[in-house]
Amino acid sequence: MDNEKYRIEKDTLGEVKIPASALWGPQTERSRQNFKIGQRMPFEIIESLLQIKKAAAVVNEKNGEISKEKSNLIVEVIDQLLVGKYQDDFPLVVYQTGSGTQTNMNVNEVIVHLAAEINPKVLLQANDDVNHSQSSNDTFPTAMAIAAYDAVKKLLSVLEHLENSLNDKALEFKNIVKIGRTHLQDATPITFGQEISGWSSQIKHNFDYLQNNKKTLLELPIGGTAVGTGLNTVKDFDRQMVEQLSVQKGISYLVAPNKFQGLAAHSAINFIHGIFKTLAADLVKIGNDIRFLASGPRSGYGEINIPANEPGSSIMPGKINPTQIEALTMVAARVMGNDTTIDFSSSQGNFEMNVYKPIIIQSFLESAKLLAEAIGSVDKNLIQGITVNQKRMKDLVDNSLMTVTALSPHIGYEKSAKIAQKALRENTKLIDAALASGYVTEKEFREWVDPFKMTSHK
Structure with a gap:
């Protein structure tokens, strides 16, 4: 700051030097200097706070709490900020006060300073006007809920597309018989379409978990102010705010039934992120299946082919690796780590305030974004390009001993086991061992050992 121009502003603690071109004020600058730790607050939180400030300006004007002139100016400024071209004026980081107070004030101060540029005749004050009837303690958790809900909607869209892609592949390969595997050992036959349908169902279930439970994020604790009592608000302010936010966002939000819980706990975010963790686990399972089946091309399972998106090695020419799966499973690892962070942080709601709010929402939004991007990438760059090595699948089925299971209803378990053991011991085909047994x-x-019929196709 020594080589740049600055201005002097005052807050309740005294004078503060602020870069002359910055739209923020003294409280933002203090935080900027005191907390040079990690990444910036996600802009989704800034956008949500701006929506809250906009709603508050409208509601406060209706209630006679601020003038129409001030309300209109606040709304005009926020509409400009929501376009996103002033993102550099929201410089604060995640690792700051655990209530998010400094980010709330950053938003208030930017609105005031930009308003002064647009209409210097109307004097706005960050606390008394922009933050009127609000506290960081209710605005920040409200912003968390709004941003989390938006993130879930985006993830749902990507999940639905992946499910459709898997369903297409299941249909494409519905008659391709392959060997099933349990305990990483040969099992009875299955069609590749059936195997893929299992993956698709996993995605469908996760979609349903999110779709059926995302409504828990609609409860907004705005109006609770400092500790949940609603101090310094007019009657029905909470209901009016939720109604106005619903109009602005086109989403039917709900008044949080208990503001004390809404400020001190973040159970809804913790719960929904638990579904993210479940999704991550399922994605690892699906990813591992795919990369095992594609392993080889000559020394592995080699049952399927995955797209050759890029060279796989800097030393081994022609090598193709399952890189999409590797990226996906790294994302899953991150999501599982974020779940631990959110789980612990959610437990720290001491008395009337949880003071881990920024890291809770940053972790949640990171997981949602990573999952959406990784799933979209795997869908486009891998799933849609899978092909099968049908001869390899047939050879493995023909050489499998577990097709002997089809004999059990006719000759019994023990005789069938003897046939399988004989074939394994003598390294012969199952049919040779069966005929030699005389059973x-x-x-x-x-007639009885028909791999296709064994997949339950009628």
Whole structure:
């Protein structure tokens, strides 16, 4: 700051030097200097706070709490800020006060300073006008809920597209028989379409978990002010704010039934992120299945082919790796870590205030964004390009011992086991061992041991 121009402003603690071109004020500058730790607050929180300030300006004017002139100017300024071209004027980081107070004041101060540029005749004050009837303690958790709900909607859209892509592949490969595997050992036959349908169902279930439970994020604690009592607000301010926010965002928000819980706990975000963790676990399972099935091309399972998106090695020519899965599973690891962070942070609601709010919402939004981007990437760059090595699948089925399971209803478990053990011991095909046993004829074997019929196709 020594080589740049600055201005002097005052707050309740005294004078503060602020870069001359900055739209923020003294409280933002103090935080900017005191907390040079980590990344910036997600802009989704800034956008949500701006929506809250806009709603408050409208509601406060209706209630006669601020003038129409001030209300209109605040709304005009916020509409400009929501375009996003002033993002550099929101410089504060996640690792600051645990209530998010400094970010709330950053938003208030930027609105005031930009308003002074637009209409210097109307004097706005950050606390008395822009923050009127509000506290950081209710605006920040309200912004958290708004941003979290928006993030879930985006993730749902990506999940739905992935489910559709998997369903298309399941249909494409519905008649391709392959060997099933349990305990990483050969099992009875399955179609590749059936296997993919299991993946699709996992995604569908996670979609349903989010879709059916996202409404818990609609409860907004705005109006609770400092500790949940609603001090310094007019009657029905909370209801009016929720109604106005619903109009602005086109979403039917709900008045939080208990503001004390809304300020001191973040159970809804913790709960929904638990679904993110479940989704991450399922994505790892699906990803591992795909990369095992694609392993090789000559020394692995080699049952499917994945798109050759980029060279896989700087030393081994022609190598293709399952890089999309590797990125996906790294994202899953991050999400699981974020879940631990949110879980612990949610437990720290001491008395009337949880003071881990910024890290809770940053972790939540990061998980939602990473999941949406990784799922979209895997869908486009891998799932839609999967093909099968049908000969390899057929060879593995033909050489499998577990098709002997189809004999059990006819000759019994013990005799069937003897046939499988003989084939394994003597390294022969199952049909040879079966015929040598004398338990079945060739006609019976070929009628009963039909891999396609064993997949329950009628």
